[in-house]
Amino acid sequence: MPLAMLRRGVLATSLLLAGIAPSMAQNSDPSFNVVNRSGTTIQELYVSSAEVNTWGEDLLGRNVLSNGRSFPVRLPSGQCVNDLRVVYEGGRAEERRAVDTCPLNEVVFGNQQGGATAGGKRGPTTSGRTGNPSFNLVNRTGKTIQVLRASPTSDGSWGEDRLGNDVVPPGGTFAIRLPAGECTYDIRVEYEDRAAEERRGVDLCSVANVTFP
Structure with missing residues (x-):
């Protein structure tokens, strides 16, 4: 048995x-x-x-x-x-x-028109694709992300720090809520050691996570 x-x-x-x-x-x-x-x-x-x-x-x-x-x-x-x-x-x-x-x-x-300039945003562009660009910021570096800026590629400025008073430690994930509309965004993170990294022309409506590095 x-x-x-x-x-x-x-x-x-x-x-x-x-x-x-x-x-x-x-x-x-x-x-x-x-x-x-x-x-x-x-x-x-x-x-x-x-x-x-x-x-x-x-x-x-x-x-x-x-x-x-x-x-x-x-x-x-x-x-x-x-x-x-x-x-x-x-x-x-x-x-x-x-x-x-x-x-x-x-x-x-x-929708990648215009040229990038060092330290700043590219010139205005036009994007016809719309949807929900919200995403999860995933930190796979060994450093803490202290600042996250995400703005439509058609915008000429980076805009506000979307982390506010929060930070994203190594291995952490942070939900970034963006208004429905334009899908193509430029993204910039700034680390605890003042180093910065950028992603240009990301179609956020097609991704769930944006991972650094």
Whole structure:
């Protein structure tokens, strides 16, 4: 009788794990679609783990990604935090650093008009995409984030510190609530040692988390 009970317990455990496994796999799937809404052709696409220092091969190969089209990026399970780089027709490049792609279906490139200036915002731009840009700020650095500024890319200033009196310690997460409307934002964090880091042209309506570094 004890042996029979043991066998039934093993069978029940196996069935339970079979039901859980697909959910776990889904949560750790970093694959996504790159969507081109830039108004020009993307000629090169690179995606690599944020933990490595090289971009690797051009995923488009001999192909290009025309405006309005999407391209599937398939990554190994669990490789959630990735760096992305695209090179547009004419040679201009754009990068997204430390993007948590596991909760995403797509990463959008587009509405990146105007040039960036050192220490400040780029000039006004126009974005037709709207939605809910609220996100979670995730601090995976070894330093405390003391200031977070997030403003629409079409805005000419960084605006207020959205952390207020709060800080985000290493390993911490902080929910940033933004008004519904424009999706494309520029983000700037300032650390306890006065160092700063910026992300430009992030489509916040397509991401749940923005991770530094």
